[in-house]
Amino acid sequence: MTDLQSWVAPTYDGLADLLAAAPAGTWDAPSLCEKWSVRHVIAHVTMPARLTAEQFGAEMAAAGGNFTVLSDTVAARDASLPVADLLGQLRSPGLHAWQPPGGGAAGALTHAVIHSLDVTIALDRPAVAPAEALTAVLDQLAAADGTLFGVDLTDVRLEATDTAWSRGNGRLLRADSGALVALLSGRALPDGRILPRG
Template identity: 30%
Template sequence: MTRVAMLDDVAAERLALADELEELTEEQWATPSLCAGWTVRDVAAHLTLSTRTTVPRFAWAAVKARGDVDRAFADEARERARRFSHAELVGQLREMARVDRRLRLSGPLDPLNDLLVHRQDIAIPLGHVVDAPVERVAPCLPFIWSAPFVGAAKRFAGVRLVATDCGWTEGAGPEVRGPSSGMLLALNGRRAGLDRLDGPGLDLVRGRH
């Protein structure tokens, strides 16, 4: 059976996001997120799929997207964003807060990592500040570093990463350091995460994002 790691933290993140989304205006829901081509609404809709998508359903979405997994995720999110109102999406996040289920193709920490990163994808363009507890972020750093389809190790090859608030380190070379929240964004391919980091290796990795 599939299970969600750190379910209490996942639930807290889902409920906090629902509270934040509930306060947004129509204009803010339509704001472009940090995910290229995705609005805040699309990201919110994507996060409601975590406990609802099955392997056959996602396989069919990938077929329709001609094997492009990123496009499949985007198509699913946009279709859901069209089907449901803002209030319905917020309600779905609350209903699924403690649902202990994930897509079988994903890892146990994928739901938490997605929430931590996508909350920032929404908050940063809106000028909002979201500070996740370090103890939630820290376990996701080694998880996403070794995730096969994220490419973090390739983008940060040749530098030493140091998360200054939790002690996580990885790699060798000139140092790139900063808070774990910025590090997690950067590992997930968000250039905005690099703005929270510094060190002699930063210029090297900026060209890879």
């Protein structure tokens, strides 16, 4: 089996390449993350490239131990960083090697893939994560039976239109692998599709 961490770098590098070639206004376009623009998502995912463990601890303390508050605060503040800096951080070997506390390589890949899709789906662009990475994340999310993001998979059959991946029984929901990852992550797609909350 391929090391899951090895797919993190191409995912972030692909996102950096896409954004480097995009018009400047792309950075202010809405993402799939509620209330976040593309630049907020990039500021969020690149946080490990900027903050030391001590700085992260101080940010967490200032947020009262609430990671959502910390994420919103840092994303709002650091979204104003120069685009060149954010692109450089997306390409940073430190970010590519980072693993979330307790999440390991699986958590690192899930974080990279989901947030890259928050950008690419919102911009109507192809996924930048390797196809194998999308399938690996689909497997992780499906194995958790919707509990990671609180979606209800009762009586739902998911089928990928771009691979042979499928899961479950019941009402059929077909979409490409990226869209299925987004749906299992509790995202509403631009076409209105959403999985109900559990």
